Amino acid sequence: MGRPSFFSTRYNSFKFAFKGMTAVFRSEPNMHLHVLASIIVFVMAYRFEVTRMEWCLLIFCVGMVWMAEIFNTSIETLTNLVSPDYNVLAGKTKDLAAGAVLMAAITAAVIGLVIFVPYWIAYVKG
Numbered sequence: 463m464g465r466p467s468f469f470s471t472r473y474n475s476f477k478f479a480f481k482g483m484t485a486v487f488r489s490e491p492n493m494h495l496h497v498l499a500s501i502i503v504f505v506m507a508y509r510f511e512v513t514r515m516e517w518c519l520l521i522f523c524v525g526m527v528w529m530a531e532i533f534n535t536s537i538e539t540l541t542n543l544v545s546p547d548y549n550v551l552a553g554k555t556k557d558l559a560a561g562a563v564l565m566a567a568i569t570a571a572v573i574g575l576v577i578f579v580p581y582w583i584a585y586v587k588g
C-alpha cells in the first residue's frame with residue numbers, strides 16, 4: 463500500500479479540525495451565547511449598512527471570541543485528562559483560559575459599542 467497522497471492527508475486534517483469545531487458547538491453552552499451574540503451583531507450591521515471596514519472589524523471580533531472559546535474548551539479538556547482530581551494548578555489553568563475568553567469578549571464588546579453607538583444615536587434622532 464502506497465503513502466497517502468498530499469491531498470488525502472490535508473483533507474483529513476480539515477476533517478479533524480471541523481470535528482473539533484462542531485464538538486465545541488455541541489458541548490459548550492457558552493458557545494451558544496457567542497453564536498446568538500454574533501447573529502445579533504451581524505443583523506445590526508446589515509440593518510445599519512455599516513461600512514466595509516466596520517464589517518471587517520466585526521467579523522474579526524466574532525472570529526476572535528469563537529477562537530478563544532475553542533482554545534478554552536481544548537485547555538479544559540486537557541486539564542480534565544491530566545488532573546481529574548482537585549489541584550490548585552489545574553484550577554489556575556482553567557481560570558486563565560476562561561480569562562482569555564473574557565478578555566476577547568470585552569474587547570469585542572468595546573469595538574461593537576464604538577461602531578454601533580453612532581448608528582444608534584442617528585437612528586434615535588431619526
Ligand SMILES: Nc1ncnc2c1ncn2[C@@H]1O[C@H](COP(=O)(O)OP(=O)(O)OP(=O)(O)O)[C@@H](O)[C@H]1O
Pocket residue numbers: 490492534538545546547548549550552553554556557560
Ligand atoms: N481539577 C480542578 N482542580 C481545581 N479547581 C478546578 C478543577 N476543575 C475546575 N476547577 C475550578 O472550577 C472552575 C470551573 O471549572 P469547570 O471545569 O466546571 O469549567 P466550566 O465551568 O465548564 O468552564 P466554562 O464555563 O468556561 O466552560 C475552574 O475555572 C476552576 O477554578
